[in-house]
Amino acid sequence: MIYKVYYQDSLYEVPVRENTKAFYIEAESEREVRQKLKNRAINIEYIQLLEGKYLEYEKQQENFKLVE
Template sequence: MIFKVFYQENRSEVPVRENTKSLYVEASSEREVRHHLKDRNYNIEFVQLLEDKHLEYEQASQDFEVERLNGQ
């Protein structure tokens, strides 16, 4: 499954919408995504499962690059 993660780069700063970044992660669950990213200094705002038309839409973006977890 592909998840889109919305995050701020610095965990200690107050979240500001204009500074929100996103990345795509292939994992079997949201829990696995959060575990994978726990060592980064990210303030994770939201993890969204991408399916069907939404996934197709995101794949059409030039910024679409999936991060795969070790062992996948």
């Protein structure tokens, strides 16, 4: 399954929607996504499962790359 992770670069600043970034990651569950990202110094706002037509739409975007 592919998840889209919305995040902020800083753990120490108040989240601002205009500064929210996103990347894509493959995992079996949201829990696994969090385990894979636990060593990164980012503030995770939201983890969204992508499937069906929404996944196909996201794959067409030029910034669609799976992060390891």
